[in-house]
Amino acid sequence: MSSLVVAFVACGGRAFEDAEATLERAIVAGKERWSSRFEIEPRAFVEHLARHVEKEGADGERKAASAFAALHVADLYLTHACASGNGMAITTFESEVFAPAIAYARRVHARSDNLVDEAAQRLRVRLIVREPDREPTIATYAGRSPLEAWLRVAIIREVRQLLRGAARTEGSEEGDEAKGIRSDERALRVGSPELALLKREGGVSINDAVEKALLALGERDRALLRLHFIEGMSVTTLGRIYHVHASTMSRRLQDLRANLLEVIKRDLSLGTTSVHDLSALVASQFDMHLSEVLRRET
Numbered sequence: 001m002s003s004l005v006v007a008f009v010a011c012g013g014r015a016f017e018d019a020e021a022t023l024e025r026a027i028v029a030g031k032e033r034w035s036s037r038f039e040i041e042p043r044a045f046v047e048h049l050a051r052h053v054e055k056e057g058a059d060g061e062r063k064a065a066s067a068f069a070a071l072h073v074a075d076l077y078l079t080h081a082c083a084s085g086n087g088m089a090i091t092t093f094e095s096e097v098f099a100p101a102i103a104y105a106r107r108v109h110a111r112s113d114n115l116v117d118e119a120a121q122r123l124r125v126r127l128i129v130r131e132p133d134r135e136p137t138i139a140t141y142a143g144r145s146p147l148e149a150w151l152r153v154a155i156i157r158e159v160r161q162l163l164r165g166a167a168r169t170e171g172s173e174e175g176d177e178a179k180g181i182r183s184d185e186r187a188l189r190v191g192s193p194e195l196a197l198l199k200r201e202g203g204v205s206i207n208d209a210v211e212k213a214l215l216a217l218g219e220r221d222r223a224l225l226r227l228h229f230i231e232g233m234s235v236t237t238l239g240r241i242y243h244v245h246a247s248t249m250s251r252r253l254q255d256l257r258a259n260l261l262e263v264i265k266r267d268l269s270l271g272t273t274s275v276h277d278l279s280a281l282v283a284s285q286f287d288m289h290l291s292e293v294l295r296r297e298t
Contacts, residue, residue, distance in 0.1 A: 007043045013050030016065040030077025038088040040081045048080045052142045075147035083139035101151035119158035210293045213263040229291045
C-alpha cells in the first residue's frame with residue numbers, strides 16, 4: 001500500500017480498490033476548488049478524511065468506496081486547513097462560504113440584522129478559535145453535506161437562541177418602561193450627573209465626533225473595535241483570531257483608542273465653550289460613546 005493509503009487505514013479508514021488514486025484525486029480536488037490559495041500536508045488531510053468516512057463502510061470494500069465518494073472532500077480540505085490555523089484558508093472560508101451563509105440568515109431573519117451579526121460573530125469564534133480544552137468547532141464538520149448548508153443550519157440555530165434570550169429579557173425592560181425609565185436613561189444611571197446633563201445638551205455632537213473619527217479609520221481597524229467593544233471579545237481571543245500575542249493585541253487596541261480620543265478632543269474643541277470639562281467627560285466615558293456609535297454602524 002502507498003503511504004497515503006497506510007495513513008488512511010491507520011486513522012480508521014478501510015482500504016478499497018483504487019484507494020490510492022481516489023485519495024490523490026481528493027487532494028487535487030481540494031486544491032483546485034480553492035484555486036491553490038493554500039495547501040495542506042497530504043498525509044494530514046488523508047488522516048482527516050479517514051476520521052469522517054462513515055463507519056458502516058468498514059463492512060466491505062464496496063461500502064468503503066461508496067462512503068468515501070459521498071464525502072464533500074473539497075469542503076473538508078478547506079475546513080481542515082482552517083482548523084489547522086491556515087490564515088489564507090480562514091480568509092477564503094470567511095469570504096466564500098461563511099459570508100453567503102450569513103446572507104442567507106439575513107433573508108430568513110430580515111428584521112433581526114443585529115442579532116444575525118451577533119450570532120455570526122459568536123459562531124465565527126467557536127468555529128475558528130482553538131481553546132485549551134477543545135478543537136475549533138469547524139474540525140467537527142464531517143463532509144456529509146455541503147459546508148455552506150451546514151453553516152446555514154448552525155447560524156440559524158444561533159440566531160434563534162439569541163431571539164429566545166432577547167424574549168426572556170424583554171419583560172425586565174418593559175418593567176423599566178412602565179416606571180417611566182427610557183433606554184437612554186438606563187444607560188445614564190451608571191454615569192455622573194454632569195454626564196447626564198452633557199448627554200441631554202451635547203450628546204449628539206459628541207457621537208458625531210466619534211463617528212467622524214471612526215470613518216477616518218480603515219475597515220480592518222473598525223472591525224477590530226467592533227469585535228472588542230460590541231462583541232466583548234477579549235484581547236486573548238482577538239489575538240488568536242488575528243494570530244498575534246495577546247499583549248500585542250492589547251497595545252494595538254490601546255493605541256487605536258488613544259488616537260481616536262485625541263482626534264475627537266481636537267474636533268470638539270472647535271465649537272465648545274467648556275473645552276476642559278467636556279474633554280474630561282468624554283475621556284471618562286469614551287468607551288460608552290464609542291460603543292454607541294459602533295453599535296449604530298452594525
